[in-house]
Amino acid sequence: MSDLILHHYPTSPFAEKVRLILGHKQLAWKSVFIPMIMPKPDLTALTGGYRRTPVLQIGADIYCDTALICEVLEHLAPTPSLYPVAxxxxxxxxxxxxxxxxxxxxxxxxxxxxxxxxxxxxxxxxxxxxxxxxxxxxxxxxxxxxxxxxxxxxxxxxxxxxxxxxxxxxxxxxxxxxxxxxxxxxxxxxxxxxxxxxxxxxxxxxxxxxxxxxxAIGHGTPGKCSAEEALQTAQSSTPVSVQGEVFQDEHGIALGSQVVIAADNFGLEPTEGDLMAATRTRYTLRRTDERAGTVHVHFPRVGFTLKKAAA
Structure with missing residues (x-):
């Protein structure tokens, strides 16, 4: 598995949520500090527009919003569980x-x-x-x-x-x-x-x-990483395949369409790309950036809107 790279800044509350979960699961991770305010050129080279903090990067896969980041970390390290069955x-x-x-x-x-x-x-x-x-x-x-x-x-x-x-x-x-x-x-x-x-x-x-x-849970085992190193990691990696994932169509928009995803209430900067997956819980867009290469940017369904890109 590629390194876990967290794009964040020290005073971000939502980043603290994820930092503690990384500690709870005793995971090693790399820290990239991003600006508190726009512009955030190194981050948006990865996300395509999304600017909220934090963002989790694993190779060429970019995960937005802590709701989805929690799911990803649970999948990677199921114990101790964040979601006890009962x-x-x-x-x-x-x-x-x-x-x-x-x-x-x-x-x-x-x-x-x-x-x-x-x-x-x-x-x-x-x-x-x-x-x-x-x-x-x-x-x-x-x-x-x-x-x-x-x-x-x-x-x-x-x-x-x-x-x-x-x-x-x-x-x-x-x-x-x-x-x-x-x-x-x-x-x-x-x-x-x-x-x-x-x-x-x-x-x-x-x-x-x-x-x-x-x-007292702490932050696990963080290491340093520069924004440029994170971009190089994305460019030299291949996104994880989403072929075979069950397509759940709520919008009448076919896979492969050019779409725009944005948060529905705060930090509304849009991300545009090709719709590669729309599962029960998340969306995946493919986009290419000069600095980051080809990446998959993932969003949770809840809290985000999906629409066709303007022709």
Whole structure:
């Protein structure tokens, strides 16, 4: 198997979710740091447009969105499982809630002035302004929850997590599952990146104890890799064949068609390519880039839209 290459940056909450899963599964991986804001030319040479963090690369296969990355890591290292059979549905539902509603409230709370001052300590004003503009563009102009509304919502959500932890070490039982990693990463940002605001966690000691257990998992065995080395890896590799995978057609678009895939709610930059697979759970596009060569870019179905490319 080719090396696991994670394209991320240290303060990314969703990257922390994947870094901890790599640690949980005791996997070795290579780290490529990417910019926090656009442009991200080395990353988009691989993805064709998708810019959210993190992205997992295995040879010439590029996996977008943490929901799909979790599935890929589970396939590569089934033990310990992220999806215990008896909890599979519940774990996925909690994960989806955590990655959307909980994340939105937590980050709106974290980015009030006291949090911004800590996150951007030492950053020139123009750097802060560029970040704010970048994230506004990712929201496509949608309003962000106010910090006061976010605080009330976040407190309510923390109480729900505490209730889930009552009498057990992890949210759905004695061992961590995918839901734990999804719930942890927005709270990690509060605790580690905006400690001036971390007092909100004090009212839920069960949550703080669980966070200590999650942090202790660690990040596995990371190694360094440059963006150029990652691009060379893609160019010198061949994507894994998707021939024989069951085609599930929901759009009336034939395999081999030129299509566009984009997220449906945040970070809407499109990726265009040839539709190579549309399975029950994911899409695969083939695209060729001067720097990356021919790659397969994979997306989960949930949270992404598929349409024919303009003629």
């Amino acid at each position: 909890l599979n549905g519940a774990a996925r539902i909690v994960t989806q809630w955590a990655d959307t509603a909980l994340f939105t409230a937590a980050m709106a709370y974290n980015f009030q002035p006291a949090g911004v001052a800590q996150v951007f300590a030492g950053t020139p004003a123009e750097g802060v302004q560029a970040f704010v503009a970048d994230r506004a563009a990712m929201r496509s102009g949608a309003a962000r929850m106010s910090s006061t509304d976010a605080a009330a919502t976040y407190k309510s959500y923390l109480r729900r997590i505490a209730n889930m932890l009552h009498g057990q070490d992890f949210v759905l039982g004695a061992q961590p599952c995918v839901a734990d990693f999804a719930l942890y990463h927005p709270l990690w940002f509060t605790q580690e990146r905006t400690p001036a605001l971390a007092g909100i966690l004090d009212a839920t000691p069960e949550v703080k104890s669980w966070m200590a257990r999650m942090k």
